[in-house]
Amino acid sequence: MAQTDTVTRILDTAEVLFAERGFAETSLRTITSKAKVNLAAVNYHFGSKKSLIQAVFARYLDPFTERFHAALDALEQDYQGQTIPLEVLLETMARSVLEVPAERNSLKVFMKLLGLAYSQAQGHLRRYIQEHYGSVFTRFTDLVRQATPELPDAERFWRLHFVLGTVIFTLSGLDALRDIAEKDFDEHVSVRDLVRRLRPVVVAALQAPLPEGAPESIKAAG
């Protein structure tokens, strides 16, 4: 079982360093020396640095999508055709996100990685995530549509990305923000506490009144 040991030790070390510094700023030599494995082990087991990055994400996202799909299955069975309330959908997603890294104590790392996926993923990573995990997101947005029939499709689309921005931006920049917050308020902020603060804000954002005036482009007047 020397192989598994080496592989997991590389992944454990890489995910922490990636989360701390980003991808380009983390060299394979830093990873392998800290993980106490040989430099060539990365290319031997993963093929390339790109593949290592994808493997780091897969180790989080695979169990997440599995859990999330299962949770949505259970939800749809509970509500048997009735529309699932928005709060329940959001709560379910939050719970699925929180459960995965709870098994290992690395919720912060997971959040930072999600942030990096958006801000640092030029090509391969964004494509990889879209291909492998796009379907679960589509399923979720379909359920949100049923839960918010009063919203025009375009409005809901933008608002979902508004709150996505809030969550990713906040949690991925958590360390820096936490430093400021602790200095200003002498209050340590856990990720769980942040999620508690996020809940009413996200709901209010999605349920805000529709904007005044009309969109600039008028498709059909009648």
Added chain:
Amino acid sequence: MAQTDTVTRILDTAEVLFAERGFAETSLRTITSKAKVNLAAVNYHFGSKKSLIQAVFARYLDPFTERFHAALDALEQDYQGQTIPLEVLLETMARSVLEVPAERNSLKVFMKLLGLAYSQAQGHLRRYIQEHYGSVFTRFTDLVRQATPELPDAERFWRLHFVLGTVIFTLSGLDALRDIAEKDFDEHVSVRDLVRRLRPVVVAALQAPLPEGAPESIKAAG
């Protein structure tokens, strides 16, 4: 005036490349070759790559802070001691942000850079921005505090960053999101239109009901 020409050409090229790829992924050779200047010109005029990055930010943030301070001055004079409504404060900030890059047509670049400042700034950039532009942000948050006396300080701090995340995330990823939106809704979305959609969402987020339960860390129980 050959100096100014070289300097601005470096800055113009660097800001676009930084916004597209990030800092570590953009080499000085890529910048100088695309800008059609000599490689050594960067170190000659700016000293180092770090200083170039800071100069790119300064070229946006200096005029912004000047404008924003002036706008807040005018606002405080108008309201003469009365508290300025939240919507007015937000509107003023939005206008200041939009005006700066309007002079050059690069709002997208500006937003992308702001996103990078949070996600990629390890040390020097975050420190630089905090030192040089922290005061205007403090002034703004003080006014927001007066406009939202019902919010606990910590709650307001986090919510301001929540909406900051929304704005930066949305506008910095505008191109990709716009492509999806146009494909799905056959509707072109201008930045002005996006701001119109953002307004009620941001206000609703800041004025959302307080979260249930208490923070994990209880400082003083009474």
Added chain:
DNA sequence: CACTGTTTTAAACATTCGTTTATTGGTGAC
């Protein structure tokens, strides 16, 4: 033990990076 396939290791490889140096070009002052 001998053989086979897999994993680990040290060393080298070819690039690429930011930075520095030394030289040349140009411009205004006196």
Added chain:
DNA sequence: GTCACCAATAAACGAATGTTTAAAACAGTG
């Protein structure tokens, strides 16, 4: 004209990167 000063250039430097190679160590099987 020449001197001084700033800018631009080509070339090189040393360090760091991802990747590959070839040999060694190991494990299990017959």
